[in-house]
Amino acid sequence: MNAQLDSFETALLTRLREHVDQEPDASRRFSRPRLLLGAAATVAAAVVMVVVIPGLGTTTAYSVQEGNSGTITVEVNRLEDAKGLEAELAKYGVRADITYLPDRQECAPGRYTPVDRRLSGMQVSMGENQLRVTLPPGTVRDDEIFVMAVSGGAIPPSTEPPHDGITDEGGFGGWTDFDVTAGPVQPCMATTNPVD
């Protein structure tokens, strides 16, 4: 137990406590424990490696909703129909460039220039089986484009018999790059990630 925290540790604890209140509860519906969930919980507008859990039992690839405050929430259950999601976002006044890539592939960096302002509140949350994007009002202005590229694939569970009560249930590994740009957005030049 570290009872005495220094200034950084105290400030970080304060920020983490704030995050508890912001944590979406998307995973409540999906209680199956997975072992690969720890890689990234909630990530910023950035190029990051993430872990998502595959969508089981979901019927639509994506959904877009706008709350009373004007916040737009995108839920992606399967990496399918990127153009359909773009069209759906356009109905909500958001121009988007969505790219889904095969597992272990990434878009080469530099295909767009991010806007030079802080995108407060924009986030991507990784629930146990879906990718959720939150766009507060004003995040993507009329002359701007929301860019998101995602790749991922299932990691099969271990074929070894359970031992010591521990089983490797597998999961889903993925990558995403998302941000807002004033344009233009170049086509995604896919590169293979040599992970593992």
Add this chain to the structure above:
Amino acid sequence: MDSVEGVAAIGRDPSALEAFYREHVEAVQSFVARRVDGYEDAADLTAEVFLAAMHASRGYRGDGAAPRAWLYGIARRVVANHHRSTARARRAADRIDARELLDEDAADRIVARIDSERAAREIYRSLAALPERQRSVVELVAVDGLSLTEAAAALGISAGNARVRYHRARRQLATVLTHSLPETPLEVTL
């Protein structure tokens, strides 16, 4: 001491989070310092490890890994992802930009911690040539001092599997790391 219920609640209960954080923040910072040598990266990764743990906590049942081993398993993947990300933007949104929370004294303490973990960091880097399945086990044993049983729990694999991976890695690294990898790591029953 963590309870299963307490760990499982850290994503939704600030009090549970604080108790868990106080219990493990020093260990997480040392874990990170054994892998990165930039104090700002270390600060950010510490935040990311706890964020990831908060998110994963709902699935914690306590029947596999003890809290520290569970947290190390998460931390290991967070740090590995950090190394894989080549164009990691530092724009803020939901992610905590922890480096902004550093003052001079706190930064000095992190730098000192990083300096003290230099030897462990060299071992960590020397494992890069190993296949991921072997590296994950060796890393937790040789760099972090976990037993094979604890490393297995952290990685969600059987102890037997961990033992096989460890010994295969030990043979592969014989010319490099014989002095660093004990033949049979200390076993601790969880």
